[in-house]
Amino acid sequence: MDIQTLCLGVLTQSEASGYEIHKAFEEGPFAHIHTASFGSIYPALNRLLSAGLAEARDVEQDKRPDKRLYAITELGKAAFCESLQRQPAADKVRSDVLFMLFFAQHLPRAHLAQILDQRIAWYQESLDRMADCAREEVPAPRGASFVRGLGQAVYQAAVDYLIANRETLLADAAAEMTNPGIITPESATTESAATQ
Amino acid sequence: MDIQTLCLGVLTQSEASGYEIHKAFEEGPFAHIHTASFGSIYPALNRLLSAGLAEARDVEQDKRPDKRLYAITELGKAAFCESLQRQPAADKVRSDVLFMLFFAQHLPRAHLAQILDQRIAWYQESLDRMADCAREEVPAPRGASFVRGLGQAVYQAAVDYLIANRETLLADAAAEMTNPGIITPESATTESAATQ
DNA sequence: GGTTGCATGTAAATGGTTACATGATTGT
DNA sequence: ACAATCATGTAACCATTTACATGCAACC
Numbered sequence: 076m077d078i079q080t081l082c083l084g085v086l087t088q089s090e091a092s093g094y095e096i097h098k099a100f101e102e103g104p105f106a107h108i109h110t111a112s113f114g115s116i117y118p119a120l121n122r123l124l125s126a127g128l129a130e131a132r133d134v135e136q137d138k139r140p141d142k143r144l145y146a147i148t149e150l151g152k153a154a155f156c157e158s159l160q161r162q163p164a165a166d167k168v169r170s171d172v173l174f175m176l177f178f179a180q181h182l183p184r185a186h187l188a189q190i191l192d193q194r195i196a197w198y199q200e201s202l203d204r205m206a207d208c209a210r211e212e213v214p215a216p217r218g219a220s221f222v223r224g225l226g227q228a229v230y231q232a233a234v235d236y237l238i239a240n241r242e243t244l245l246a247d248a249a250a251e252m253t254n255p256g257i258i259t260p261e262s263a264t265t266e267s268a269a270t271q
Numbered sequence: 272m273d274i275q276t277l278c279l280g281v282l283t284q285s286e287a288s289g290y291e292i293h294k295a296f297e298e299g300p301f302a303h304i305h306t307a308s309f310g311s312i313y314p315a316l317n318r319l320l321s322a323g324l325a326e327a328r329d330v331e332q333d334k335r336p337d338k339r340l341y342a343i344t345e346l347g348k349a350a351f352c353e354s355l356q357r358q359p360a361a362d363k364v365r366s367d368v369l370f371m372l373f374f375a376q377h378l379p380r381a382h383l384a385q386i387l388d389q390r391i392a393w394y395q396e397s398l399d400r401m402a403d404c405a406r407e408e409v410p411a412p413r414g415a416s417f418v419r420g421l422g423q424a425v426y427q428a429a430v431d432y433l434i435a436n437r438e439t440l441l442a443d444a445a446a447e448m449t450n451p452g453i454i455t456p457e458s459a460t461t462e463s464a465a466t467q
Numbered sequence: 468g469g470t471t472g473c474a475t476g477t478a479a480a481t482g483g484t485t486a487c488a489t490g491a492t493t494g495t
Numbered sequence: 496a497c498a499a500t501c502a503t504g505t506a507a508c509c510a511t512t513t514a515c516a517t518g519c520a521a522c523c
Binding site: 076081084087104105107108109110156159160163164166167168169170171172173174175176177178179180181182183186190216217218219221222224225228229231232233235236237240243244247248 | 272277280283300301303304305306352355356359360362363364365366367368369370371372373374375376377378379382386412413414415417418420421424425427428429431432433436439440443444
């Protein structure tokens with residue numbers, strides 16, 4: 076699913092600027108579904124304009140920069156609807172945090188605690204945002220509340236698990252510090268070779 | 272976190288071929304954490320060799336193609352350990368399925384049922400795999416079982432939610448078919464403009 | 468006879484992120 | 496003062512996917 080389709084999806088909900096579309100993927104209703112950066116959104120919107128799938132109008136604001144609001148066209152609606160009929164691609168997840176936690180015994184205890192706590196806090200913020208969203212959105216689109224509910228169920232399960240198992244994992248990491256595992260970073264001069 | 276570091280992480284667990292590393296991300300212990308294709312793994316392994324972070328030896332097999340087993344070096348261990356100290360990047364999720372479900376009211380009922388059921392089946396397969404993994408892996412690395420447990424908790428919550436709310440969502444989609452929403456694909460000739 | 472699993476690799480094309488460039492306003 | 500929010504866009508770079516190329520063994 077390309078960014079154009081993603082933008083079109085946001086535009087079926089309401090007119091929006093590139094900035095607002097970005098926010099929808101950052102902290103809005105699509106936050107746990109997809110990501111999209113400015114560098115991909117703005118070019119995508121221009122492509123939608125050329126293809127006649129969206130229209131734009133400029134809106135002046137006071138005490139704010141002007142913005143360009145995009146709206147989906149009839150052609151755009153048809154194209155979007157068709158994209159929805161296709162077979163969805165498999166989910167793609169990339170979580171550095173989970174990858175690091177997998178190697179918990181090789182992590183300094185303090186760093187491990189930090190990433191665990193950051194993650195717990197992040198889930199709680201996300202859950203708060205979702206709860207707010209659910210309260211505001213009075214005439215909720217059917218699918219929107221379903222997907223939000225799924226996000227809430229999943230995030231709640233994750234945060235519960237993390238809180239329940241935090242101490243156990245930290246105890247292991249501490250034990251490993253006294254009795255180090257296979258990996259020891261003695262050769263501190265060989266830095267960054269794997270990341271170039 | 273680049274693919275080289277990901278490969279290095281797999282290699283800290285045991286020697287492996289490119290094919291086996293791929294399997295670790297496809298159906299192995301990293302399946303719910305990251306994805307990696309052959310096209311990225313093989314070049315990454317060669318880069319690891321040139322950097323001296325991994326070594327390779329060829330292994331002949333009968334009734335099977337020969338394979339090339341990679342092992343992490345001391346230099347590689349140090350580099351990997353250092354990568355783990357870094358601040359993890361934010362998770363990246365891209366789920367076409369969730370995006371489509373968001374627009375459930377614009378989906379034909381049959382298609383909606385299909386993607387819901389496929390997703391439920393996929394979660395159950397993943398849960399089965401994880402349970403197998405937990406049984407086999409007798410001397411489990413601390414982090415590995417923690418991360419697997421988190422995956423299980425999250426997937427279980429997701430599948431429970433999907434089963435509990437499946438009927439409600441489908442009922443809505445059916446209702447929308449009799450009384451169609453904003454989007455109607457009358458102009459069926461305008462296909463694929465958004466996906467080019 | 469067709470598909471799946473094993474096994475490695477390359478090259479082209481795609482697609483997206485990161486960084487840059489700019490600038491007013493509001494809050495700390 | 497400094498950081499953050501609002502707001503748009505471009506361009507270079509990077510990473511990854513997809514498709515191609517090859518081939519044997521096992522199973523249905």
